[in-house]
Amino acid sequence: MGNKQIVMVTGAGRPEALGFNLVLRYLEGGNRVIATVRKYSPKLEVLKGIYGDDLIILKMDIGITDSVERAAQELAEKVDHIDILINNAVSVSPDCDKGFFDANLDYIAGTVDITAVGPMRVIKAFYSLLKNSKGTALIINISSEAGSITKSGRTAQIEYCMAKAALNMATVLIANTFKGDTSVNIFCVHPGWIRTDGRSDNPAPLSSYEAAGILQDLFEKRREDFTGHRFITNEGEDYPY
Numbered sequence: 326m327g328n329k330q331i332v333m334v335t336g337a338g339r340p341e342a343l344g345f346n347l348v349l350r351y352l353e354g355g356n357r358v359i360a361t362v363r364k365y366s367p368k369l370e371v372l373k374g375i376y377g378d379d380l381i382i383l384k385m386d387i388g389i390t391d392s393v394e395r396a397a398q399e400l401a402e403k404v405d406h407i408d409i410l411i412n413n414a415v416s417v418s419p420d421c422d423k424g425f426f427d428a429n430l431d432y433i434a435g436t437v438d439i440t441a442v443g444p445m446r447v448i449k450a451f452y453s454l455l456k457n458s459k460g461t462a463l464i465i466n467i468s469s470e471a472g473s474i475t476k477s478g479r480t481a482q483i484e485y486c487m488a489k490a491a492l493n494m495a496t497v498l499i500a501n502t503f504k505g506d507t508s509v510n511i512f513c514v515h516p517g518w519i520r521t522d523g524r525s526d527n528p529a530p531l532s533s534y535e536a537a538g539i540l541q542d543l544f545e546k547r548r549e550d551f552t553g554h555r556f557i558t559n560e561g562e563d564y565p566y
């Protein structure tokens with residue numbers, strides 16, 4: 326495979342957040358990038374002005390299968406393959422930080438639908454483009470340590486923890502489905518603790534730009550690792566489901 330890869334990142338419109346910074350890192354590395362958004366992102370348009378044809382901005386709502394399928398059809402007219410798919414988009418309700426007795430439990434299904442089923446919709450719709458990669462295509466589901474059932478100590482963020490646990494299970498089920506096929510690999514990854522709100526008083530140690538650089542290196546190292554645990558941290562350590 327040449328050095329220039331085609332990389333797709335979902336939920337990439339917010340400049341201070343992880344998705345946008347993954348897009349930026351891959352563009353800086355000389356790759357072609359598909360950034361998916363739900364709505365117009367002025368900062369992505371600025372990148373488009375700099376990187377031109379190397380940046381494709383694609384509208385896609387991962388909660389709506391039709392929207393995902395239409396986006397896949399639209400993209401197939403512009404590129405013939407994808408080398409790396411990063412499922413980064415996430416959505417939580419206003420009750421996310423409440424505990425069991427205070428949270429409206431009716432919000433949970435919507436969060437799971439976007440955060441866990443959304444990446445599954447994307448993988449299914451873009452699978453034929455991933456299969457066309459000349460090397461091993463890589464699917465990364467951006468998960469969280471919050472999705473570990475074994476390590477869980479939280480009482481709040483119920484919908485988020487449940488959604489990431491479901492995303493981890495989806496990753497394993499899809500890895501099982503791909504078993505024996507070395508043309509597509511898949512991991513779920515805890516991306517580190519990151520200042521994705523862009524606030525300097527956020528105690529998280531990593532800026533989104535720093536986190537994106539660490540992840541970019543990790544993805545290259547693990548692309549052809551089919552044997553190990555599927556849930557790993559940004560430092561490349563296995564993390565318990």
Ligand SMILES: NC(=O)c1ccc[n+]([C@@H]2O[C@H](COP(=O)([O-])OP(=O)(O)OC[C@H]3O[C@@H](n4cnc5c(N)ncnc54)[C@H](OP(=O)(O)O)[C@@H]3O)[C@@H](O)[C@H]2O)c1
Binds near residue numbers: 388520
């Ligand atoms: N920050 C941390 O320390 C940390 C730790 C562990 C894991 N993570 C994970 O890292 C990832 C990035 O975090 P973040 O804070 O940077 O994320 P974010 O900005 O809150 O979300 C990323 C994007 O998801 C998009 N999105 C929401 N619903 C969508 C839908 N239905 N269809 C398509 N896109 C949708 C949003 O688009 P709109 O702009 O249109 O709303 C948003 O731009 C997430 O998966 C998060 O769970 C973060």
